Amino acid sequence: MAGRAVWVAAPAAATAFGLPQAGRDGRTRVRTRDGAVRLSGAELGGALGERATLVQFSSAFCQPCRATRRVLAEVAGMVDGVAHVEVDAEARLELVRRLEVLRTPTVLVLDADGRVVRRAAGLPRKADVIAALGEAV
Numbered sequence: 578m579a580g581r582a583v584w585v586a587a588p589a590a591a592t593a594f595g596l597p598q599a600g601r602d603g604r605t606r607v608r609t610r611d612g613a614v615r616l617s618g619a620e621l622g623g624a625l626g627e628r629a630t631l632v633q634f635s636s637a638f639c640q641p642c643r644a645t646r647r648v649l650a651e652v653a654g655m656v657d658g659v660a661h662v663e664v665d666a667e668a669r670l671e672l673v674r675r676l677e678v679l680r681t682p683t684v685l686v687l688d689a690d691g692r693v694v695r696r697a698a699g700l701p702r703k704a705d706v707i708a709a710l711g712e713a714v
Contacts, residue, residue, distance in 0.1 A: 622669075625662075629656075629687060631649045632685040633663045633664065634683040634684075635682055636681045648700075648702075684696065686713050694713045
């Protein structure tokens with residue numbers, strides 16, 4: 578009898594947790610403390626864009642990071658003055674902790690001054706990245 582309860586409860590609990598998480602995955606959002614954070618090219622290991630910068634935190638074995646890299650590179654190539662900088666999260670743990678990056682990929686959208694204006698955890702949609710750039714530019 579207890580085995581049946583586990584067979585029913587475990588999938589229900591996983592679904593209750595997974596559905597809201599899947600709805601938030603890759604969506605850009607604004608956190609009030611993010612707007613005060615400014616990053617420089619030296620901190621990121623790459624030059625900032627003239628108008629905006631797409632910063633991607635990745636790890637070596639992250640499959641969604643590869644797809645995110647393609648999306649961000651494509652968007653950066655479409656919009657003049659936008660740069661794409663990829664940061665290895667494992668190699669830059671101090672920056673990961675400071676920015677409260679909890680998973681990879683995490684994408685930060687910076688304005689021309691290096692201020693964080695949007696962030697997304699998970700694989701972002703191309704349309705969401707373009708919309709976030711509209712706020713940064």
